[in-house]
Amino acid sequence: MTVHIPSALRSYTGQKSEVEAEGRTLAEVLSVLDGRHPGLRFRIVTEQDQIRPHIRIFVNETQVQALETRLGPDDQLYIVLALSGG
Amino acid sequence: MARSVTPATKRPRAAGSVGLLIGTRKGAFILRGDRSRRTWTLSPPLFLGHVIHHLVLDPRDGRTLLMAASTGHLGPTIYRSTDRGKSWKEVAAPPAFSKAPEGQQGRTVGHVFWLTPAHANEPGVWYAGTSPQGLFRSEDGGVTWKPFSSINDDPQYRAWMGSVQDGTPDGPKLHSIIVDPRDPAHLYFAMSGGGVHESVDGGRTWTTLVQGLDVVEGFDPANVAFHDPHCVRLCPGNPDRLYQQNHCGIYRLDRPSDRWVRIGRNMPKQVGDIGFPMVLHPRDPDQVWVFPMDGGTVWPRVSPGGKPAAYVTHNAGKTWVRQDKGFPRSNAWWTVKRQAMTADGCDPVGLYLGTTSGEVWASRNGGASWTCLARHLPEIYSVEAAEF
Numbered sequence: 001m002t003v004h005i006p007s008a009l010r011s012y013t014g015q016k017s018e019v020e021a022e023g024r025t026l027a028e029v030l031s032v033l034d035g036r037h038p039g040l041r042f043r044i045v046t047e048q049d050q051i052r053p054h055i056r057i058f059v060n061e062t063q064v065q066a067l068e069t070r071l072g073p074d075d076q077l078y079i080v081l082a083l084s085g086g
Numbered sequence: 087m088a089r090s091v092t093p094a095t096k097r098p099r100a101a102g103s104v105g106l107l108i109g110t111r112k113g114a115f116i117l118r119g120d121r122s123r124r125t126w127t128l129s130p131p132l133f134l135g136h137v138i139h140h141l142v143l144d145p146r147d148g149r150t151l152l153m154a155a156s157t158g159h160l161g162p163t164i165y166r167s168t169d170r171g172k173s174w175k176e177v178a179a180p181p182a183f184s185k186a187p188e189g190q191q192g193r194t195v196g197h198v199f200w201l202t203p204a205h206a207n208e209p210g211v212w213y214a215g216t217s218p219q220g221l222f223r224s225e226d227g228g229v230t231w232k233p234f235s236s237i238n239d240d241p242q243y244r245a246w247m248g249s250v251q252d253g254t255p256d257g258p259k260l261h262s263i264i265v266d267p268r269d270p271a272h273l274y275f276a277m278s279g280g281g282v283h284e285s286v287d288g289g290r291t292w293t294t295l296v297q298g299l300d301v302v303e304g305f306d307p308a309n310v311a312f313h314d315p316h317c318v319r320l321c322p323g324n325p326d327r328l329y330q331q332n333h334c335g336i337y338r339l340d341r342p343s344d345r346w347v348r349i350g351r352n353m354p355k356q357v358g359d360i361g362f363p364m365v366l367h368p369r370d371p372d373q374v375w376v377f378p379m380d381g382g383t384v385w386p387r388v389s390p391g392g393k394p395a396a397y398v399t400h401n402a403g404k405t406w407v408r409q410d411k412g413f414p415r416s417n418a419w420w421t422v423k424r425q426a427m428t429a430d431g432c433d434p435v436g437l438y439l440g441t442t443s444g445e446v447w448a449s450r451n452g453g454a455s456w457t458c459l460a461r462h463l464p465e466i467y468s469v470e471a472a473e474f
Binding site: 008009038039042043044045046047048049050052054055081082 | 157158159160161163176178180182183184185186192193194195
């Protein structure tokens with residue numbers, strides 16, 4: 001599936017705004033992403049496996065919060081910085 | 087206690103090139119001085135926009151730098167350079183708390199606040215303190231980090247740490263990690279809040295060191311949770327002596343005593359003895375500097391009366407001398423955070439501080455006079471002096 005990367009994380013993806021990753025769940029996709037772009041996962045997911053407070057993840061147009069969320073191969077995954085800066 | 091002794095040098099280092107490693111709310115900067123410490127050159131920002139709490143050079147190799155970083159949105163990390171800051175790489179496993187068992191609430195590192203290189207005989211070993219309070223150790227030069235379960239997961243320590251609402255406005259912090267230069271297993275650290283603690287077995291077991299420390303009026307000093315050390319330092323010239331700037335005064339501790347003495351009582355009453363930094367002379371254990379701030383009413387955290395000044399004692403706290411030559415005489419409403427004031431190893435000793443208003447000030451004569459080296463930086467969180 002295609003994963004859309006926000007500007008703040010593109011230092012991990014060689015400045016690419018879209019990368020490909022595979023997995024049956026959000027957790028698996030993030031694990032694959034971290035293997036290809038080391039360090040990326042910890043910037044958006046805590047050591048307690050919680051999505052960080054100012055990060056939002058959308059599958060297609062639906063926000064998801066659980067890493068166990070199931071994904072399909074044609075889904076679009078969007079990692080977004082929350083509009084929390086004022 | 088038995089210790090393997092590595093004598094601290096008593097000889098002043100030559101006035102080499104001093105570099106100031108500056109962490110700010112919006113990135114890091116390196117301010118490089120010439121050999122006379124008269125001319126300074128400011129680097130472009132490093133990691134512009136990142137919150138940099140601490141930037142530290144490893145004195146054991148003179149080239150490895152660790153930088154504690156976070157941003158407004160992303161989780162915390164550490165960047166590492168092995169070429170004195172020319173290039174940087176993110177570490178593989180930054181400090182993180184242990185995963186909580188299923189059904190229990192685990193803690194999350196908000197930011198790495200403090201970095202301490204370990205003993206000279208332990209190359210590659212570093213300690214880190216975090217917000218919320220956590221103690222971590224790396225044995226590979228900062229590339230990977232492991233938590234101290236003896237602190238981070240201990241029920242008593244967790245109780246003393248309190249919740250994230252019990253600490254400083256920017257989050258409760260573990261700081262002032264100190265390694266005895268005579269013994270790598272002899273450690274100290276402090277928590278805001280949560281007191282001062284000591285280990286003589288490399289961190290397997292700990293004892294508290296809060297005797298003699300005051301707490302906010304109305305609270306019980308016997309409760310370690312109510313103690314708020316701001317900055318604790320161990321004298322390079324006498325490792326049996328520590329000084330402390332606390333939320334409630336300035337203190338000295340001469341081991342083996344475990345009772346702190348409030349030497350801030352000797353400060354001028356109109357200035358008081360509240361502040362953040364504590365700076366020690368590199369050789370003379372009787373000389374220390376503080377930078378008082380207004381801790382009255384709602385804690386404005388600015389220079390008292392808008393008139394910034396350092397205070398120095400030359401006799402271990404019996405008397406204090408105001409040092410304000412060169413600073414603004416009025417309407418300077420800034421202060422200096424706990425990691426943002428330091429000394430070099432030169433003779434005469436150089437002092438450096440970074441302000442909450444983004445200025446860097448220096449003294450080449452032990453604080454007798456001060457010069458502004460840089461203005462208009464972001465809010466300064468830390469300043470470390472390193473020899474390049």
